[in-house]
Amino acid sequence: MDSYRQARDIMQKFTIATQVSVGINSSAIQPHRYLWTDAFAVCNYLSLYRQSATPIFLQQALQLVSQVHQVLGQHRKDSAHNGWLSGLDDEQARLHPTLGGLRIGKALNERSKDDPINESLEWQQDGQYFHYLTKWMHALNCVSRDTGNAVYTQWAIELAKVAHRAFVYTPATGGTKRIYWKMSIDLSRPLVTSMGQHDPLDGLLTYLQLQTSSMEYPDISSEFRLDSEIADMLEICNGNSWVSHDTLGIGGLLNDAFKLLQLSDKHHLHNINLPDLLHDIEQSLHLFVSHNPLQLGVEHRLAFRELGLAIGLQTIKKMQQWLKQNPGRFSQQTLLDDLLTKLSIFEPIHTTIENFWLSPKHRTHNSWLEHEDINNVMLATTLLPDGFLQLS
Numbered sequence: 001m002d003s004y005r006q007a008r009d010i011m012q013k014f015t016i017a018t019q020v021s022v023g024i025n026s027s028a029i030q031p032h033r034y035l036w037t038d039a040f041a042v043c044n045y046l047s048l049y050r051q052s053a054t055p056i057f058l059q060q061a062l063q064l065v066s067q068v069h070q071v072l073g074q075h076r077k078d079s080a081h082n083g084w085l086s087g088l089d090d091e092q093a094r095l096h097p098t099l100g101g102l103r104i105g106k107a108l109n110e111r112s113k114d115d116p117i118n119e120s121l122e123w124q125q126d127g128q129y130f131h132y133l134t135k136w137m138h139a140l141n142c143v144s145r146d147t148g149n150a151v152y153t154q155w156a157i158e159l160a161k162v163a164h165r166a167f168v169y170t171p172a173t174g175g176t177k178r179i180y181w182k183m184s185i186d187l188s189r190p191l192v193t194s195m196g197q198h199d200p201l202d203g204l205l206t207y208l209q210l211q212t213s214s215m216e217y218p219d220i221s222s223e224f225r226l227d228s229e230i231a232d233m234l235e236i237c238n239g240n241s242w243v244s245h246d247t248l249g250i251g252g253l254l255n256d257a258f259k260l261l262q263l264s265d266k267h268h269l270h271n272i273n274l275p276d277l278l279h280d281i282e283q284s285l286h287l288f289v290s291h292n293p294l295q296l297g298v299e300h301r302l303a304f305r306e307l308g309l310a311i312g313l314q315t316i317k318k319m320q321q322w323l324k325q326n327p328g329r330f331s332q333q334t335l336l337d338d339l340l341t342k343l344s345i346f347e348p349i350h351t352t353i354e355n356f357w358l359s360p361k362h363r364t365h366n367s368w369l370e371h372e373d374i375n376n377v378m379l380a381t382t383l384l385p386d387g388f389l390q391l392s
Helices: 003-017 035-052 055-072 090-095 130-147 151-167 199-214 227-237 247-263 274-291 303-313 315-325 333-346 348-358 372-383
Strands: 190-192
Touching: 003 035, 003 372, 035 055, 035 130, 035 372, 055 130, 130 151, 130 199, 151 199, 151 227, 199 227, 199 247, 247 274, 247 303, 247 315, 274 333, 303 315, 303 348, 303 372, 315 333, 348 372
Parallel strands: none
Antiparallel strands: none
16 A cells, blocks of 8 residues: 555544544534644645645645644633633634644643642643644644645744743743743743753744745734744754754654755754754664664554654655755755765664554554554654655
């Protein structure tokens, strides 16, 4: 079965299982939404639409965007609060659905101000994650890319500004700004104060993506520029090492490197050195191979984390192709070619991961079923990655 048909079948099951086509206003059923999963799902629908030109896939992408905003842009049903997180009335909130941020979509409500942090429980409790919000910004921008409708990018920029104000802070002791890992649903207090290793780079490149896109739409006014937010992220990124032991994180770094290439003709990113980033990725992949988690039994493996790496590994060829099509764009092109050649030895890992999780017997195990929605969606992204990876 070809990749398109496999991805289509997976996404059709996801559509039914998570009730993407259910109209919230016409049904008492409240579809369960989860921001990370849904960001990838939107891009998958766009991939299917790009390949088939079948309108239903674009319709499903837009329906999912609407559902996410109506469910995760509002307070939980088990909360003492109600209405939109932004505090706007319904009419205004529908025009600006991201102005209060978006909930993660966890099963449990967030912990109260008086509750001590329980690290294992915190993973199941709601709130807002910066790196989930950036994924949704990216998905909204991709909708603009494929529809030509600037409003989705405007919503993404509104979300970027809200998130930046809430998550980015200067420590009480002074020094470089930092980014909270997790905020409360209403963005009034940090729930986890540590900073995700790759959040600054993710934030910087997402902001640059939105800034670039906004200039292509005359309907988006200059007030939606992200200059100060980009300056903050550049400061936080300066001098950082991106080397990671985390499977999903390595995949994210590869995605970031490809995004950096695609944005390079619009921005001069002196603080983010592409050869250094590729070198950090190479070190990270050597670390991954050295402890080889793919040799573990299925019960000890998390599919969505491995599939995140599989998606990222597909950018290596794309980066090589991009450099061939844009000769002379980088003064260090020979070095970049050499680094990508070194990275290409890791590319077959993508096929190993994909084939393992395409096996029906591995998708009946509890390790898959416990995270079935996110696993299915990211497997579909691995099969059809362009809707997620390509900026144009």
